[in-house]
Amino acid sequence: MTDAGAGMSLPELGWGPRFQSQLDLDEFETCRPARVAEVHRNGLDLISEAGPERIETGPALPSRAFAVGDWLLLERDSGRPVRRLDRFSEMKRRAAGTGREVQLIAANVDTLFITSSCNADFNPPRLERYLALAEQADVTPLIVLTKADLADDVDRYVDRARALLPGLIVEPVDARDPDGLSALRPWCGRGQTVALVGSSGVGKSTLINALSGLDLATQGIREDDAKGRHTTTARSLHRIAGGGWIIDTPGMRALRLLDAEEGVAAVFADIADLAAACRFGDCSHDREPGCAVREAIEDGRLDPARLDRYRKLQREDRRNSESLAEQRDRDRALGKLYRSAQTAARDRRGNR
């Protein structure tokens, strides 16, 4: 069950006009809303004004249609689930491993805390990927730089992070110190929902513990994965001391972008602006004459590494967003190309 408490008002749970306005008159009278705190294979853990409860899911409303943070209408009398309400934000990704499945990460999130440590974990391409995810999901991103207490050049990390996106908020913290997290509190107020992403070991659990006053390590949500590493496996909604909610999103190490074309474009808006001035509309910024992007690189206005990262994310997004059939076609075409290259090489050897 979730650690969420009982007897909370709807606004405390994150309810507001954007959900209320989705109800018709009949639903007003016969239904009550509940928020999804945890998704299980055959059921959902919910929190509502009535406190925590567990419902069964079935073929009509399967578990996979829900994400942590979703709002659901239940029939007041029977407790039966009626429908899921539209989300104002939605984080999703392509499932890790070889799976092609789309995985919902979280819904109705206001702010994404993108965590990175002030050490070798600090990785601009990874941060840009998370930023693209936030942009795409309509969630406000904020960079939380953990282990600031261990670094002696914190400002350099802060500057590098700020340079990733105009206006980006970057907060260096010691995640172990609840009193030092005041800069994060405004994002964690009553009814606000925060999600957390970042590599293993950067301090996500520590941060959640410090913000919520919980001890996740004792909550039994850690288990060994196949490689014997400790990983946090459950995705759930935790109450933050002072009002808000925080969603832990484990397993985000293998984040793969999906349908994030706009998010990627938003994170690299400077390059898109430059590209608008290229002579050719379909300029690949490679060797074309009149290329404004290359010009900016030559002038030192644009970091060439940033262009590379932009291209890489674009490719990744396109590849992940392809349908299964498209991928099969492309793999087949590649196989054919490979075989014909092999044949040509064999022919050449034969002719010698």
Ligand SMILES: Nc1nc2c(ncn2[C@@H]2O[C@H](COP(=O)(O)OP(=O)(O)OP(=O)(O)O)[C@@H](O)[C@H]2O)c(=O)[nH]1
């Ligand atoms: N000095 C210092 N140590 C920290 C800080 N944040 C986390 N740590 C330590 O770093 C280690 C890893 O922190 P976790 O909170 O378990 O990291 P995590 O991101 O939850 O890791 P996963 O569950 O594997 O994803 C722990 O020993 C923490 O005490 C910080 O800001 N300063």
Ligand SMILES: [Zn+2]
């Ligand atoms: Zn160009």
